[in-house]
Amino acid sequence: MNAHPLNTHPVLAEATRGGIVESFHRGALAIVDAEGTVHTALGDIERPIFPRSAVKVLQALPLVESGAADRLGLTDEELAIACASHGGEERHARTAAAMLAKAGVDVDALECGAHWPYNDAALKALAAAGTQPTALNNNCSGKHAGFVCLGCMLADGRDVAGFLRGYVKPEHPVMREVSAALQDSTGFDLSATAQGTDGCSIPTYAIPLRHLAHAFARVATGVGLSEGHARAARRLRAAVAAAPEMVAGTGRFDSRVMSQLRERVFCKVGAEGVYCAALPELGLGVAIKMDDGNTARACEVAMAAVLRRVLPLAGDDAALVDSLAQVTMRNWNGIEVGSLAAAPALAGD
């Protein structure tokens, strides 16, 4: 039973109750610079893992680089939501719909599927209105709207809706562009690695944490990217910093961090316990994968601890990140029952 290939990963986050560790999360972490030098490696950073939604900014590079964003006059909010896993709030649905309108199509063009908003108030508002969610409420609708806008450019005069059909398939021209950007920025051969299907139906490719962190260092600096991708990365980082509520939503980690730290951090969550970040002032990229796939709690406190440790932070910046690195857990009566925190070694204690 103990002979699992993945048995050496350190504990990155712990939940404490009644003075003891109740649950704990193991994982791996890479911090890499734009030259590819590994600054920190915890656990196995060479094993390919599915980055899921953590790489949306890499998948959005062609939207800007192709000229589609300029041609359609995409706003900061629209570019930010192209990199987002959002809560399906009304403002998110409206922004994604506006992108589709600019591309000359409507919600029927989206191939991500529909689900109820992740944002609790948005879900209850839809239920109270007696309506059903659409693909616009899907947390990936902005990314897909970005694919649609890219497709509108690539259609090159052909019927856009017809051209777009099947854009989630690996062999479609849109997805070929998206995957090429992923391969170029990570420097990892996607043709030779495991390929799965993501929640929103596009392909996801298994990539080592070292390569993911390297890609985010490139996004942070532009170094090692083509001129077009470097410019696109800068534009996307600026857009998210200007409209951080679009990349996640009310009360969410990524939106809170970037509302406070703006362009000092670009961070992005992915399903199954993945987190990536670009830190421009340090020229570093960060990539985390929790063994157990726990995103909401384990990854967030680990990422907050990394930010606190490597970035020089003070005042409100430090206070926010501290509050995200050690979270008090309260029960239904508001009584403090425990805490969630990065493991001592990760937090630098």
Next chain:
Amino acid sequence: MNAHPLNTHPVLAEATRGGIVESFHRGALAIVDAEGTVHTALGDIERPIFPRSAVKVLQALPLVESGAADRLGLTDEELAIACASHGGEERHARTAAAMLAKAGVDVDALECGAHWPYNDAALKALAAAGTQPTALNNNCSGKHAGFVCLGCMLADGRDVAGFLRGYVKPEHPVMREVSAALQDSTGFDLSATAQGTDGCSIPTYAIPLRHLAHAFARVATGVGLSEGHARAARRLRAAVAAAPEMVAGTGRFDSRVMSQLRERVFCKVGAEGVYCAALPELGLGVAIKMDDGNTARACEVAMAAVLRRVLPLAGDDAALVDSLAQVTMRNWNGIEVGSLAAAPALAGD
């Protein structure tokens, strides 16, 4: 970073996507008989862990043993919900309310706090009606209604509402009875172990998996329990088998298993990745704790794999448990993207 005291636990469940293990869950497992003989031990089964809601049947023993259940004429549904972590569906709220009425009090007596129903349809129905949840929708409202009924008996002529106040505190006569039953059935000294506060505000005590599994073997057989507790355990098992939808709810693991297998299995989930089960025909108790606290997916497939391995099952019984031990994961478009299953060694492959 690797010197965590809990670094030897085996992988019990795996999530697979694109042909590779995407995420995996480590944990510990004990299977013990009523004499205390350990039949299976995976990981550290001597480390005290918080059993959370997995021990509700042990905490309900005084409700029956005291005579309160008989005096108030509690039904199978009411006894079943006293052992439940339910979805807050209308039928659950109604059943808990009926228990309170029998005790001569109302929802104001409940000290578990209010939260929105865990059941998705119930949550949306409340939102659509423009109403707020009450403590009756709390997943623990049945357990607390059971405490209230016990308190009604213990009040012994005093004003019930006044006597009940503060029943969630360890030193209240109600909670003293409940904790004594937990100590008696597990054979573990609760005065010398870590004590935390549970989500519903009652104390939770850290108890080793070996003791928890032993307690469930006692519940399965009556052996090693007082005559009163043995009778109470039989009554509660029968009640849950007769009204399995009360112990969890629509589509939930415990309700599905017990709707099919009835008294052959008593199983109960607890927060932070805990599962316990009593298997009367084998005279065994089972206790599982996932390191990472993942309840919904990791624990369920592990428990299903244990049931499949130790119980002689055929036909629909085998089919149901097989379907719970290996779960196909689909995305928002209904496309199969992976599977969740017990680790090969646990599944007996």
